[in-house]
Amino acid sequence: MSQDILQRLTETLGARKLASPESSYVAKLFSKGEDAILKKIGEEATEVILASKEGDKTHLVYEIADLWFHCVVLLAQHELGAADVLNELARREGLSGIAEKEGRKKD
Numbered sequence: 709m710s711q712d713i714l715q716r717l718t719e720t721l722g723a724r725k726l727a728s729p730e731s732s733y734v735a736k737l738f739s740k741g742e743d744a745i746l747k748k749i750g751e752e753a754t755e756v757i758l759a760s761k762e763g764d765k766t767h768l769v770y771e772i773a774d775l776w777f778h779c780v781v782l783l784a785q786h787e788l789g790a791a792d793v794l795n796e797l798a799r800r801e802g803l804s805g806i807a808e809k810e811g812r813k814k815d
Contacts, residue, residue, distance in 0.1 A: 717790065718789035759771040
């Protein structure tokens with residue numbers, strides 16, 4: 709189910725790239741460019757940290773959803789989608805975090 713929502717979100721964001729900035733929040737972000745998207749991700753990451761420190765689990769989930777959403781917007785900006793990240797996570801599954809990090813140093 710969760711992969712389905714990410715796929716639908718990716719498709720929706722792709723369609724929003726073509727929408728008018730006056731009619732869509734996402735289209736407005738795309739029209740402002742990558743820096744605006746990155747700024748929004750920074751803001752959302754800060755809100756995740758604050759929500760975590762508050763200890764309110766419901767608020768934390770809400771803020772993480774905002775952060776993930778804006779990360780998927782960034783992926784769409786780069787002609788990528790949630791499936792690309794899921795594939796990378798699948799590639800790493802079963803690997804030691806230390807071994808995975810060492811493997812990146814060699815690339």
